[in-house]
Amino acid sequence: MIETIVIVAIVTACALYWVRRLVPASQGMFWRGSADMLRAVHAPRALRDRAAQRARQGSKPPTGCGACTKCGDGGGCH
Amino acid sequence: MSVLNAALVGNPNCGKTALFNLLTGSRQKVANYAGVTVERKVGRLTTPGGLAVRLLDLPGAYSLVATSPDEAVTRDVCAGTYRGEPAPELLVCVLDATNLRLHLRFALEVRQMGRPMILVLNMIDAAKRQGIAIDVPRLAAEFGAPVVTAVGIRRNGGQDLLRALDLPPPPPPPAMPAGSDFHAEARRILADCVARPSRLGVALEERLDRWFLHPVWGMVILFALMFVMFQAVFSWAQPVMDLLDAGTAALGQAVGTVLPDGPLRSLIVDGVIAGAGSVVVFLPQILILFLWILALEESGYLPRAAFLLDRIMATAGLSGRSFIPLLSSFACAVPGIMATRTIQNPRDRMITILIAPLMTCSARLPVYTLLIAAFVPERRIGGLFNLHGLVLFALYLAGILSALLVARVLKNRDRQEEHPLLLELPAYRLPNLRDLALGLKQRAVIFLSRVGTIIVTVSVLLWALASFPAPPAGAAGPAIEWSLAGRIGHWMLHVMAPIGFNWQICVSLIPGLAAREVAVSALATVYSLGATDSDAARQLQPLLSAHWSLGTALSLLTWYIFAPQCFSTLAVIRRETGSWRMVGITAGYLFAMAYGAAFIVWHISLLLGWGGSP
Numbered sequence: 001m002i003e004t005i006v007i008v009a010i011v012t013a014c015a016l017y018w019v020r021r022l023v024p025a026s027q028g029m030f031w032r033g034s035a036d037m038l039r040a041v042h043a044p045r046a047l048r049d050r051a052a053q054r055a056r057q058g059s060k061p062p063t064g065c066g067a068c069t070k071c072g073d074g075g076g077c078h
Numbered sequence: 079m080s081v082l083n084a085a086l087v088g089n090p091n092c093g094k095t096a097l098f099n100l101l102t103g104s105r106q107k108v109a110n111y112a113g114v115t116v117e118r119k120v121g122r123l124t125t126p127g128g129l130a131v132r133l134l135d136l137p138g139a140y141s142l143v144a145t146s147p148d149e150a151v152t153r154d155v156c157a158g159t160y161r162g163e164p165a166p167e168l169l170v171c172v173l174d175a176t177n178l179r180l181h182l183r184f185a186l187e188v189r190q191m192g193r194p195m196i197l198v199l200n201m202i203d204a205a206k207r208q209g210i211a212i213d214v215p216r217l218a219a220e221f222g223a224p225v226v227t228a229v230g231i232r233r234n235g236g237q238d239l240l241r242a243l244d245l246p247p248p249p250p251p252p253a254m255p256a257g258s259d260f261h262a263e264a265r266r267i268l269a270d271c272v273a274r275p276s277r278l279g280v281a282l283e284e285r286l287d288r289w290f291l292h293p294v295w296g297m298v299i300l301f302a303l304m305f306v307m308f309q310a311v312f313s314w315a316q317p318v319m320d321l322l323d324a325g326t327a328a329l330g331q332a333v334g335t336v337l338p339d340g341p342l343r344s345l346i347v348d349g350v351i352a353g354a355g356s357v358v359v360f361l362p363q364i365l366i367l368f369l370w371i372l373a374l375e376e377s378g379y380l381p382r383a384a385f386l387l388d389r390i391m392a393t394a395g396l397s398g399r400s401f402i403p404l405l406s407s408f409a410c411a412v413p414g415i416m417a418t419r420t421i422q423n424p425r426d427r428m429i430t431i432l433i434a435p436l437m438t439c440s441a442r443l444p445v446y447t448l449l450i451a452a453f454v455p456e457r458r459i460g461g462l463f464n465l466h467g468l469v470l471f472a473l474y475l476a477g478i479l480s481a482l483l484v485a486r487v488l489k490n491r492d493r494q495e496e497h498p499l500l501l502e503l504p505a506y507r508l509p510n511l512r513d514l515a516l517g518l519k520q521r522a523v524i525f526l527s528r529v530g531t532i533i534v535t536v537s538v539l540l541w542a543l544a545s546f547p548a549p550p551a552g553a554a555g556p557a558i559e560w561s562l563a564g565r566i567g568h569w570m571l572h573v574m575a576p577i578g579f580n581w582q583i584c585v586s587l588i589p590g591l592a593a594r595e596v597a598v599s600a601l602a603t604v605y606s607l608g609a610t611d612s613d614a615a616r617q618l619q620p621l622l623s624a625h626w627s628l629g630t631a632l633s634l635l636t637w638y639i640f641a642p643q644c645f646s647t648l649a650v651i652r653r654e655t656g657s658w659r660m661v662g663i664t665a666g667y668l669f670a671m672a673y674g675a676a677f678i679v680w681h682i683s684l685l686l687g688w689g690g691s692p
Contacts, residue, residue, distance in 0.1 A: 003340055014536075
């Protein structure tokens with residue numbers, strides 16, 4: 001049972017990584033959904049605020065090859 | 079706390095980015111040729127007096143009358159018209175102290191903008207070594223702005239500039255009357271402030287140029303350098319690669335012993351370790367390739383190579399200005415495509431963008447070397463040349479020649495005016511060991527971060543696709559053939575079988591779209607899961623030579639010369655051209671060429687009898 005949970009968690013994390021890379025807009029949708037859900041279930045305020053803040057920040061499409069940081073945003077390409 | 083908004087401006091290759099890195103602690107790319115910086119970079123620093131400075135590093139420009147997209151960035155930022163960027167309160171104009179005649183002209187043009195400015199005489203150590211004596215106070219008086227000296231590549235080489243930044247910004251220098259001759263004014267100031275020795279010091283450079291720029295010997299030297307580079311990639315790297323290979327195998331065995339038999343062990347051993355480990359072993363080869371490229375960049379040889387190749391580029395309808403972007407593409411097509419901003423002619427720029435993915439980027443190296451090592455016998459030609467290195471050289475050459483051919487075809491459709499190559503040849507420099515070490519460290523970090531993110535995550539996802547659903551009870555054959563990945567691979571065979579691919583290659587091509595080297599880790603995962611003997615599965619290379627025919631390997635190598643298997647390259651083409659149509663054209667023609675060339679190679683292999691079972 002634990003083995004299955006660990007495998008599902010690892011595979012889900014990897015899938016989310018690729019969803020974030022390929023469909024950056026999904027990140028904003030994810031945080032907006034999370035913020036709504038946390039509000040609906042009266043989750044702790046700190047958690048709700050954090051999710052709402054991430055939802056407000058939105059997401060930027062990736063601009064480079066993923067190897068450098070801040071590529072195209074004051075950073076540089078290798 | 080107030081923040082001073084300052085910008086570094088100057089001619090290309092005057093050391094702005096080296097100074098920027100020194101002052102802000104950044105690690106932006108620096109090389110000994112013009113056109114390395116093509117967009118503005120932002121950094122922050124605090125002066126010894128506590129003043130916070132937001133420093134911009136701008137692309138080099140020969141004039142504020144911009145002729146290329148990178149020069150337009152510099153012009154617009156200086157003028158305060160760049161969108162989203164406030165006008166700089168202080169312009170820090172960087173001049174190469176060894177080449178003041180050219181660089182002072184640009185400083186005079188910047189002076190006309192009427193903004194507060196400081197002149198920085200960079201590379202002052204090199205100027206002193208050449209015996210150039212500069213009367214700095216007199217130059218400041220003549221120019222009408224503070225002048226400081228700097229050595230951008232020395233640890234404390236920017237101290238004078240930092241002290242100058244602590245002082246209140248100087249008033250804008252007086253502008254010259256409209257229509258003044260900047261060249262004449264630069265000559266006048268130089269005559270008053272600079273004493274040059276006789277030209278004995280440059281005699282060595284001229285002697286070197288006589289060889290390196292010679293139409294025949296220059297080409298011989300260029301080809302010899304490239305040839306030795308590819309020989310070194312195979313010969314020097316092997317001992318370290320063997321060590322890494324053994325380390326990965328030992329890790330897989332150790333983890334396999336600790337974890338109980340089950341899906342988690344399979345995920346870690348067959349997915350993560352087999353996948354990532356099969357790519358990590360190529361790190362030494364990639365570092366050796368970059369050691370050569372970085373050393374050539376630092377030495378000042380590359381612009382000379384561009385000059386030499388101008389005639390060859392012209393036969394394809396391109397100017398030597400396309401050489402640097404195409405050369406950058408050997409590291410990665412992303413910076414190569416960005417470097418096309420230095421090309422003035424929009425059509426030349428577009429064609430260079432279209433052919434940049436044909437240059438063999440470092441991500442192809444793991445695929446090439448894996449297949450070469452598996453299928454080409456390790457033999458010495460004439461007791462001197464390594465056959466593996468020779469084949470690798472041929473693959474790189476095939477990429478270059480096909481790029482020139484495509485450019486030729488595209489240019490044939492539209493004959494426009496010629497743009498002669500104007501290129502500043504920098505002084506020769508001995509490569510700085512510290513810079514080489516930093517550059518190699520950066521490459522290693524980039525490579526390992528790709529392994530740790532892209533390759534590990536793709537390997538895990540591929541493991542999941544190749545492990546589920548489980549085969550029905552009593553099913554024969556490897557379980558992977560019943561999995562989702564196995565079914566996709568078999569379905570793709572309808573399209574890929576005519577070029578000699580098997581279903582395992584088809585499976586590896588899909589995650590290989592994320593990055594080319596992922597195909598290697600994908601093959602390792604697929605064969606690891608499909609293997610009945612787990613020890614054999616850990617060694618991908620002998621496994622491939624046992625399962626594939628020579629024709630299949632040649633066909634896959636041919637596919638990889640052309641196929642645009644890289645999302646990042648397509649994304650940067652979209653960004654640089656602002657057009658999805660260009661992305662479609664690039665992907666379409668490259669896939670068509672890949673399929674067509676692989677088809678021809680496979681069918682020739684069949685005729686030669688290389689297509690059967692190994």
